Amino acid sequence: MARRAGAPEVSAGSMADIAFLLLIFFLVTTTIETDAGLDRMLPPMEPPTEQDVIVKQKNIFQVSINKSGQLLADGELIQLNQLREKATAFLDNGGAPSGTEDYCKYCKGKRDASSSDSPSKAIISVKSDRETKYSTYITVQNELVGAYNDLRDRESQRLYKKDFTAMEAEYLNPETDKDVKEELKEKVKRIQALFPQKLSEAETSTSN
Amino acid sequence: MSKFKKNNVAKSQEISTASLPDIVFMLLFFFMTVTVMKEEALKVENILPSATEIKKMEHKDRIVYIYVGKPTQNYVHIVGEEPKIQLNDKLANVSDVGPFVLAEIAKKPSHLRGFVTVALKVDKKANMGLISDIKQELRKVNALKINYITYEGEEIVN
Numbered sequence: 230m231a232r233r234a235g236a237p238e239v240s241a242g243s244m245a246d247i248a249f250l251l252l253i254f255f256l257v258t259t260t261i262e263t264d265a266g267l268d269r270m271l272p273p274m275e276p277p278t279e280q281d282v283i284v285k286q287k288n289i290f291q292v293s294i295n296k297s298g299q300l301l302a303d304g305e306l307i308q309l310n311q312l313r314e315k316a317t318a319f320l321d322n323g324g325a326p327s328g329t330e331d332y333c334k335y336c337k338g339k340r341d342a343s344s345s346d347s348p349s350k351a352i353i354s355v356k357s358d359r360e361t362k363y364s365t366y367i368t369v370q371n372e373l374v375g376a377y378n379d380l381r382d383r384e385s386q387r388l389y390k391k392d393f394t395a396m397e398a399e400y401l402n403p404e405t406d407k408d409v410k411e412e413l414k415e416k417v418k419r420i421q422a423l424f425p426q427k428l429s430e431a432e433t434s435t436s437n
Numbered sequence: 438m439s440k441f442k443k444n445n446v447a448k449s450q451e452i453s454t455a456s457l458p459d460i461v462f463m464l465l466f467f468f469m470t471v472t473v474m475k476e477e478a479l480k481v482e483n484i485l486p487s488a489t490e491i492k493k494m495e496h497k498d499r500i501v502y503i504y505v506g507k508p509t510q511n512y513v514h515i516v517g518e519e520p521k522i523q524l525n526d527k528l529a530n531v532s533d534v535g536p537f538v539l540a541e542i543a544k545k546p547s548h549l550r551g552f553v554t555v556a557l558k559v560d561k562k563a564n565m566g567l568i569s570d571i572k573q574e575l576r577k578v579n580a581l582k583i584n585y586i587t588y589e590g591e592e593i594v595n
Contacts, residue, residue: 245454248461255468264500264556265491266586274576294565359566363559364486366568367585371488378490394490403495430572 267370271430288345290319290353294369296360309368316376319344320351320424335384335423348380349422354429373428380424385416393420481506481523486561487590494584499552501541501580503534505567506560520563522571531567534574542580554582 292312293301300307302315322344323336333347345351353373357366378394385393399405400413483506494500504523508516512528521528524537542553555575559568575583 241455241458244458245461248458248465252461252465252468255465255472264584264586265493265589266556266584267488267490268492268554268582268584271572271576271581271583273579273581357565357569359564359569361565362561363563363565363568364561366565367486367488367561367587370585371490371587374490398493401492401495 267367267374269370269428269430284352285346285350287324287343288350288352290316290345290351291356292316292353292369292373293356294358294361294365296358298362298365300369309372312369312372313376313379316353316373317379319353320348320376321380322351323347335387337383348424352427352429370428374426377424377426381420384423385420388420389416393417396420478526479504479509479523480512480526480528481508481521482560482562483558484560484562485558485586485588487588488585489589489591491587491589494554494556494586496552498545499549500554500556500584501538502556502558503538503571504558505563505571507562520560520567522567531570531574534571535578538575538580539578552582553580554584555580556584556586558586 290303291301295301300309300312302312303319307315318338321336321338323333323338323340323346324342324344325331325333325346326342331347331350336348338344355366355369355373381393385391385396389396396413397417400410400417405413481504483504505520506523507518507520508528516528522531522534523529524533529537538555542550545553557568557571572583575581
């Protein structure tokens with residue numbers, strides 16, 4: 230006789246607790262991660278050509294890392310914290326005399342004739358040992374990219390009163406407006422052309 | 438007047454909690470939809486180095502991951518202590534990298550295939566020898582865009 234007025238009501242009071250439990254479970258187990266890192270292009274595998282491309286020795290900045298993590302930059306033993314400065318000086322040198330086609334108007338370096346001709350000719354080559362620690366290698370790469378970014382920031386400040394890294398980040402951000410993107414693309418391209426990133430990944434040498 | 442006052446004192450207003458489950462469910466669904474569950478368990482140690490000059494990787498659908506590092510405790514007695522490559526959920530050799538990357542690229546929709554980046558998640562204790570072997574393999578299959586995934590932070594701690 231008690232069940233006269235239809236089915237009994239189920240209490241919804243514990244619903245919130247159940248939902249909270251699920252919510253907390255998902256909060257704990259999932260991570261919203263965006264990966265970040267250093268972008269690099271590998272050189273394509275080309276069939277051996279008869280003609281070797283000749284690059285002048287003075288246009289190459291050779292960085293070697295040995296297995297204990299010591300650095301040799303252009304024949305000089307240096308510390309990691311000096312690397313950025315050295316690389317910047319090399320890239321910004323602009324050694325070609327004025328009037329020649331390689332002359333670099335925007336370079337502020339020493340214009341040393343025995344160092345790189347112009348930023349577009351300058352190549353940085355990184356060579357590592359098989360036993361070199363990956364973290365050391367990344368640190369070196371980071372410093373070299375840093376040197377490029379410093380110079381690009383400088384030019385970007387001069388031309389557009391804005392940091393290159395900020396512009397690039399805005400350009401790569403998917404939320405940026407399309408029109409803004411087009412405009413940024415041009416600027417980013419122009420700055421990149423002033424200091425093209427030429428980092429050569431030489432094959433590792435085997436010790437002994 | 439007195440009647441009204443009496444009533445008010447006896448019973449303080451209660452806030453209805455009937456809509457609480459709805460709110461919580463809404464939050465729950467939000468988190469369920471925006472988060473991505475990790476697909477594979479890591480079988481190698483993976484403490485990445487840190488760097489400052491990094492770029493964020495947008496477009497998750499264009500990335501192929503390769504993990505490198507020392508095998509974790511459970512696998513040390515099977516495969517030894519030397520750093521190993523993990524592809525999806527399997528430990529693999531250097532020679533497997535090329536076919537794996539090609540297979541992964543083939544799985545992507547055709548308009549994305551040209552833009553695939555290979556993301557290298559390498560433990561900071563790994564040696565460059567293995568990394569350069571992987572790079573050679575990638576060059577062989579013409580997967581030239583790579584990214585060394587790092588944490589953001591001062592590189593001095595490396």
